[in-house]
Amino acid sequence: MRINIDDTPSPSYLLDEKLLRRNLALIKDVKDRAGIDIILAFKGFAMWSTFDIVREYINGATASSVYEAILANEEMKTKAHTYAPAYSEADMSQLIKLSSHITFNSMSQLNKHLPQIQKSGNNISVGIRINPEFSEVTTDLYNPCANGTRLGMTAETTGDILPDGVDGIHFHTLCESDAEDLQKTLAAIEKRFPNTLKKAKWINMGGGHLMTREGYNIQLLIDTLIDFKKRWDVDIILEPGSAFAWETGYLISTVLDIVSDNDINTAILDVSFTAHMPDCLEMPYKPVILSANNNDNGKYCYRMGGNSCLAGDYIGNWYFDNELNVGDKIIFNDMIHYTMVKTTMFNGINHPSIAIQDMNRDVKVVKKFTYTDYKNRMS
Numbered sequence: 001m002r003i004n005i006d007d008t009p010s011p012s013y014l015l016d017e018k019l020l021r022r023n024l025a026l027i028k029d030v031k032d033r034a035g036i037d038i039i040l041a042f043k044g045f046a047m048w049s050t051f052d053i054v055r056e057y058i059n060g061a062t063a064s065s066v067y068e069a070i071l072a073n074e075e076m077k078t079k080a081h082t083y084a085p086a087y088s089e090a091d092m093s094q095l096i097k098l099s100s101h102i103t104f105n106s107m108s109q110l111n112k113h114l115p116q117i118q119k120s121g122n123n124i125s126v127g128i129r130i131n132p133e134f135s136e137v138t139t140d141l142y143n144p145c146a147n148g149t150r151l152g153m154t155a156e157t158t159g160d161i162l163p164d165g166v167d168g169i170h171f172h173t174l175c176e177s178d179a180e181d182l183q184k185t186l187a188a189i190e191k192r193f194p195n196t197l198k199k200a201k202w203i204n205m206g207g208g209h210l211m212t213r214e215g216y217n218i219q220l221l222i223d224t225l226i227d228f229k230k231r232w233d234v235d236i237i238l239e240p241g242s243a244f245a246w247e248t249g250y251l252i253s254t255v256l257d258i259v260s261d262n263d264i265n266t267a268i269l270d271v272s273f274t275a276h277m278p279d280c281l282e283m284p285y286k287p288v289i290l291s292a293n294n295n296d297n298g299k300y301c302y303r304m305g306g307n308s309c310l311a312g313d314y315i316g317n318w319y320f321d322n323e324l325n326v327g328d329k330i331i332f333n334d335m336i337h338y339t340m341v342k343t344t345m346f347n348g349i350n351h352p353s354i355a356i357q358d359m360n361r362d363v364k365v366v367k368k369f370t371y372t373d374y375k376n377r378m379s
């Protein structure tokens with residue numbers, strides 16, 4: 001097994017450097033061949049102990065808050081491309097120092113903050129977020145074009161005009177999407193925003209470009225970007241999060257107990273779905289467990305139960321060829337992007353450590369959580 005499980009404490013998020021480098025090399029290749037910029041969206045992956053590695057391939061980060069913008073400056077050594085649905089005056093005073101690009105979600109926010117940005121004399125390029133009213137994303141939780149959305153302005157709202165003082169446009173309407181989805185989205189934008197596009201110096205095509213997923217049509221992505229850039233004479237920025245950390249690591253856990261009710265067997269783990277894998281419950285989805293059959297058949301069937309008091313803190317069923325026992329390791333696959341950034345310390349359950357397995361399979365624990373982390377979130 002490539003995973004060095006013996007040297008990884010339980011519970012831990014374990015990132016495999018080899019898998020991260022594989023994604024980074026692919027992303028850099030797309031960036032170079034398409035002649036665009038690809039920057040990392042911290043909202044999806046903010047494990048800053050890897051940023052020295054990330055910087056060997058790409059340079060740039062997108063921030064959705066002041067804290068993410070500080071992290072961009074401190075750990076990615078770059079100013080941030082910043083976008084949030086709204087900024088307070090206090091946020092803006094800080095973001096002006098931390099950002100190279102600031103994008104606004106509404107005309108009222110643009111009008112409120114633009115004078116302060118211009119007065120600062122800082123070299124900041126301003127953008128507006130548009131809503132192309134087209135998205136192939138079917139889950140409303142992840143669909144920024146759903147009816148009543150608060151994200152971005154329609155062509156009707158902007159009048160298909162790039163306001164004075166604004167250089168660029170931003171859209172984010174994809175989620176774990178393919179190049180074909182991007183193609184269709186760009187067609188919708190060209191139809192609705194032709195005059196805006198003619199004036200724009202840059203277009204930020206948001207995230208959701210899952211170019212590191214097996215089967216993604218990389219050539220179509222590159223061709224689409226080159227063609228768009230040529231026709232509209234704009235600089236292109238992509239800001240994926242998931243694509244960077246897609247299938248780069250695991251959540252390692254241990255069976256603490258096995259309980260049964262009405263013929264349902266639950267393996268209680270030293271982790272929690274609600275606290276440590278919240279997307280599994282929010283989306284919802286059933287992650288892959290490396291030792292299970294994952295095809296819904298097998299001799300022994302178990303739910304996996306989290307170690308919190310929430311009744312719904314479980315997912316199942318998984319099937320195994322052998323009975324599970326207390327002390328067995330349960331390894332959830334693909335638990336790095338979004339999972340790590342969304343955890344909580346609900347119930348005061350110990351937070352999984354964060355570890356990296358390097359190119360030689362040596363494991364380094366880069367963060368251990370303690371009672372102090374829990375206590376410091378309260379007062």
Ligand SMILES: Cc1ncc(COP(=O)(O)O)c(C=O)c1O
Pocket residue numbers: 041043044062083172174175176206207208209239240241242243
């Ligand atoms: C504005 C914006 N940019 C980038 C991203 C990153 O998207 P992904 O991680 O799906 O690539 C998101 C995700 O929600 C987003 O809202």
